[in-house]
Amino acid sequence: MKRFLPHSLAGQMALLVGLALLIAQIANFALILNERQKLSLAQNEGPAITRFAGVAADLAQAAPEFRADLIADNSHRGARFALAADSGVAANDRDTAIEAKLNDALTDLALPASAVRAAIGGGTADFGRDRGRNPPSDMQVVRLAVQGADHQWLTGRILTPRRDPWLTMRLGAATLLLYLIVLGASLWLTLRIARPLRDLTRAAERFQGRADPIVVEPSGPDDLRLAIEAFNAMNRRVVMLIDEKDHMLGAIGHDLRTPLASLRIRIESMEPEDERDAAIVKIGEMAAMLEDILVLARSGRAREELRRIDVSALAEAVTEDYVELGRPVTFEPSERYVLEVQPNLLRRALRNLLDNAVSYGGSARVDVVAVDGGVEIRVMDAGPGIAVEDLERVLQPFHRLESSRNRDTGGTGLGLAIAQSIVENHGGRLRLSQAEPMGLVAAIFLPFVVENA
Template identity: 65%
Template sequence: MSRFAPRSLAGQMALLLGIALLVAQLANFALILSDRQRLSLAQTEGPAITRFASTAADVAQAAPEFRTSVLEDASHRGARFAVAADSGIADARRKSAIEARLVDSLTAAGITVREVRAAIDGPASAAFAPPRRQRPDTQSLYLSARQADGSWLNARLTTPKRDALLPWRLAAATLLLYLLVLGATTWLARRLARPLADLTRAAEAFGGRGEPVEVTPRGPDDLRAALSAFNAMNRRLVGLLDEKDHMLGAIGHDLRTPLASLRIHVESMEPEDERAAVIARIEEMTAMLEDILVLARTGRTREALRRVDVAALAEALVEDQRALGRPVEFVASPPAVAAVQPALVKRALGNLFDNAVKYGGSATVAVRVTGDTVAVSVTDHGPGIPAADRARVLQPFHRLEGSRNRDTGGSGLGLAIAQSVAESHGGRLTLGDAHPTGLVATLELAVG
């Protein structure tokens, strides 16, 4: 059942309140209908039953010679009384609820009868002809009581008709109330859910670049306070990221300067083989420093987003690689325009090309567009990466090759930088198997 339940806060609140309100309204409808029906019975048949019991008491107390006069005096204002050998009410027409009330009324009047019968409308009692004219809002109530001597005291009394539309009117009123209350609660649930949806969109849109996304506080006071706190936290977070960027810039400058100075000093170092080794180590440190700074600043770079053809950009990078004599091939691909930061995307693709050539001997590059995503796949046919290690190699400084030599193991930042670039563009980096052997690294970027 939970599969079919709404997943949003507003939907779940509306469903829960709707079910609870429906149960309450149905119970209320049943109670009101029962009470109104009892009231209607008391207002329609009640006075006629009381009148019959009163007349029956008068007849029982009157002398035999005066009973006819008593019946004639009682037969007025829509009532007819008579004594007959039979009630004239067939079993199929009897109304047990009215008969039960008639017995109670007669007993309260101190009259003991052997049997009672009651009917509404239908064929006339044997003691009376049907009324000649009857108002459409009235009905004929036939009551009979078998007296001690075996004769039947019969009566036809005109009473107001029961309200046949009462259940429908109550049902309509109940439905209207249900819809009004449900509509109000649904509106309230949506009013509470809208600020939360704004909060979700702001959190998802936050990329660490530029000004933080502000959420307009609205709704109840406690929800407004939560949104204001989120805005304040967002501003503090952006401030911390800006401070981190300044610190990284200072560190990069402070480290590059002594490394450049050291490079100058060792240029005259002897012997030559030792000088080359020291220079190589300085270049390695410089390259690692650059990788660390790029990884730390990914997502915070001030480079503007531009709509470029990613396929053309990848093809240009491949041509640069081929000009350097590296075995990188480009598979003809259709245009794939997306809003990207070109410098970061070039850095990520360059890292993937380097890994493919270094570990697989060559690289094949292809670009495709799937829905709202541009995917650049780089395929090699080297030893590949075991599936169990693929999540770990995306972490900074993790290398399958355990040495510290950049020519064999690298710095362990190439794939981490590529993944960070993909995530900053609303995409991801995935690693898969190539056939028959090798690795496919796919850089996915949102079209934007």
């Protein structure tokens, strides 16, 4: 059941308000219709009932020889009374509401009645002949009957205004109109609240601290405007902190490179030679690790401009560089795909993947293919691969698999993390998967449209 319910704020509020209004309007319609029907009964049939009860009371007090004259005297002005052996009202024509009103009127006059009958309709032709014309179309006949102590029935047919046949329809139309007006106003208010929240959510999802602060235009109620303005201010503060971090890392990198270079110069004259070479190697490792840390820290805020280039040609050029160095790397001929990328950073990411493939897989094969929504640059090796449970963890900074990646290979555990950061800066993703029958596939997905965030 839950899967059919709306999940958005606007949808849930619209559903809740709509159902609440519908229930309220149905209840309101039923109450108003009942009251209007009671009012119609009191206004239309009420006078006829009062008149009939009065005639019945007079007839009960009159002497038998005067009853016929009494009935004749009251049979005028749209009314006709008579004494009969039966009520003249069929069982399926009875109107219990009018009978209840008639019984109450007779009780108020302290007039005992063995039975009462009431119905609407019938007998209009007699009124037409009595008056010389047919009754108007907006009139109806109320038939009333009461049984006296002598078991005779006093019957009466009285003309009354016809009940409004369009009452239910008019009330229904008015209720529906009111429901639509209130629902429309509620939906407008819901959308006015939901639209700024949707913009705020999209901005929060897009924000990664890699470009200028995302500014959301304040809109909606004052509470939402304040929240959006606070979000914009927070974005600016976060970007400022990241800029300060970049400047600090740049200064730290400069301050560390200088003493490392000076230390290497001094060590080059150190004896014995084997200890000197080991120290130089360690200093080289420290310099390489420092450079990787700085690249990782600043890759998300790289200032390189986006340029439209052929990514297939870029991958092929990087592959040729490895081939010229005698590395076992091949490039599969691929279609040409022109995308907006940061060429230098993308080369760095691809080189990191190739270094991993050659170092731990023995060789690498590169191809470029089109996929849904973008392009994939795939680097495949034929090495032992990585266990499925480790595929996500190896993308974390400084994470190495002890079985294959250690200090002796020169790895710092930052190559894949740097590649992933660069790819995400392009709005893409880095995916690792097992190759068949063995090996690892590292795929760089680049979307056709890059959104800076």
